[in-house]
Amino acid sequence: MHNIAGVHEVNEPLGLLQLIFGASFEVQIVIFVLLALSLISWCIIVQRYLVLSAAEKAVARFEERFWSGIDLGLLYKEGSELQEEGVAMAGMENIFRVGFKEFMRLRQQGKADREAVMEGAQRAMRVAFSREEEKLERHLPFLATVGSVSPYIGLLGTVIGIMNAFLGLATQAQATLQVVAPGIAEALVVTAIGLIAAIPAVVAFNRYSSKVDSVTGSYMTFADEFSSILHRQIHSGS
Amino acid sequence: MQRVLQRLFGHNGYPxxxxxxxxxxGMALATILYWSGESASAELELVQPTLVKALLIDENPQLQERQRLERQREAEQLRQQQLADQRRREQERQREQEQQREQERQRQEDERRRLDAEQLRQQQLEQQRQQELLEEAERQRLDEQQRRDAEIERQRRLREQQQAELRRQQEEAAAVAARTEFELVQSGVALIQQFIEDAWSRPPSARNGMRAVLRINMLPTGEVTAVTVVESSGDGAFDRSAEIAVHRAQPFSELAEMPTHVFNGNFRTLSLIFQPEDLLN
Structure with a gap:
């Protein structure tokens, strides 16, 4: 005997994993993309944390050294020795070194007048400052992108999933909840994954942006203070 | 510090x-895995919440009882203090006049106090015993309930297992019997169903839950020789509409290409169930 219009369904409880692995191909692609985005953004979150906290510590340490009353030439020479040992100069110390080097070089040439020397030193420091700022801000736009885009990607997965669910429904003579429910649940899981990827990225972006602002602010202040010291030196030295 | 960090982790900390x-x-995935395993094993456990509820409700009277006892004890203490104060005042007033009687009374007082204390102690003991009894009864009741629930659960599982076993056996038997012909038969039946469904116009008297079983006899060319109503739906118009649908849908010329033994085995006489399932009224 054969039923003409009956629908047979077998009920089984659905776990989250069955939902993900049983999803349609398009939805699985979306899940994979979201997973990759989340992985990369977490990678950046940790890496930026290391870099930014190291930069903050370096600022505190160098400022302490600088204002301890040490001779500037000596400080420069110490840095040079460290550089020869293979330690990369970064942050505030780099600004200091570039500015001081330019200042000394211009002064030794002797030809330029005082204002030109000052201007040269300040220009060199501005360049170093913008390089340092660039270093600190690297990858942060990616976090912002993940934060704003991955909910949309999740939504796209959900829309595809629900479309599939309804297409599957079209072949059924009878629309029961058992037919639609797994498809919709599968679709909603994708939105959840998108949000899970987005939230840490947004939080980290906001936090790191303010951190970068504070560090670059202290660089700027330091550059100004240092150029005022140089100014004093060049006007008293003659 | 920075040097150590850089040397340890290298490449700006990317690795x-x-x-x-x-x-x-990985940890998040493992949590999800663990969680889903947990939820799958705990399916349909409706017993747990009621148990918790019962505990909560029955905790309250005990608490109130305890609080009441505490209050009583405090009141008792206060009363005793007041009594003692009064007594002291009295003693002071009477001490010059009646030393001996005072002693006498004091002895009596002592006696009474001892009795009071004794009474209080007994009262407390009694209350404690009652409380213990109450708790014991409660525990027994809970145990009983748990046992009953577990029994019901076990029976349900057993029943489900048996059903699943039966279903599996049936499926296996069917698969073994008709593995070779299975697809042919399936496609043929699907074709016939499709044709008949297309040709079938349900009468206005059709209702959900109606069911008519028709037996049709066919020639190997796919022509229908006879249609008989094996099981009537109780509605003549409905049965007739099904018959007409079969006649209108024939001949099923696709069956002519089928191997003879398959046709003889499955299609010479074919039973079809007609159900107006997709009607909405």
Whole structure:
């Protein structure tokens, strides 16, 4: 005997994993993309944390050294020795070194007048400052992108999933909840994954942006203070 | 510090951060795995919440009882203090006049106090015993309920297992019997169903839950020789509409291409169930 219009369904409880692995191909692609985005953004979150906290510590340490009353030439020479040992100069110390080097070089040439020397030193420091700022801000736009885009990607997965669910429904003579429910649940899981990827990225972006602002602010202040010291030196030295 | 960090992790900390990110995602996945395993094993456990509720409700009277006892004890103490104060005042007033009687009374007082204390102690003991009895009864009741629930659960599982076993056996038997012909038969039946469904116009008297079983006899060319109503739906118009649908849909010329033994085995006489399932009224 054969039923003409009956629908047979077998009920089984659905776990989250069955939902993900049983999803349609398009939805699985979306899940994979979201997973990759989340992985990369977490990678950046940790890496930026290391870099930014190291930069903050370096600022505190160098400022302490600088204002301890040490001779500037000596400080420069110490840095040079460290550089020869293979330690990369970064942050505030780099600004200091570039500015001081330019200042000394211009002064030794002797030809330029005082204002030109000052201007040269300040220009060199501005360049170093913008390089340092660039270093600190690297990858942060990616976090912002993940934060704003991955909910949309999740939504796209959900829309595809629900479309599939309804297409599957079209072949059924009878629309029961058992037919639609797994498809919709599968679709909603994708939105959840998108949000899970987005939230840490947004939080980290906001936090790191303010951190970068504070560090670059202290660089700027330091550059100004240092150029005022140089100014004093060049006007008293003659 | 920075030097140590850089030497340890190298390349601006990229490898370390990649490792940490991977670990984090692995942990999240493991949590989900664990969680889903947990929820799958705990399906349909409706027993647990009621148990918790019962505990909560029955905790309250005990608490109130305890609080009441505490209050009583405090009141008792206060009363005794007041009594003692009064007594002291009295003693002071009477001490010059009647030393001996005073002693006498004091002895009596002592006696009474001892009795009071004794009474209080007994009262407390009694209350404690009652409380213990109450708790014991409660525990027994809970145990009983748990046992009953577990029994019901076990029976349900057994029944489900048996059903699943039966279903599996049936499926296996069917698969073994008709593995070779299965697809042919399936496609033929689907074709016939499709044709008949297309040709079938349900009468206005059709209702959900109606069911008519028709037996049709066919020639190997797919022509229908006879249609008989094996099981009537109780509605003549409905049965007739099904018959007409079969006649209108024939001949099923696709069956002519079928191997003879398959046709003879499955299609010479074919039973079809007609159900107006997709009607909405």
């Amino acid at each position: 370390l951060s990649a490792l940490i990110a991977l670990l984090l995602h």
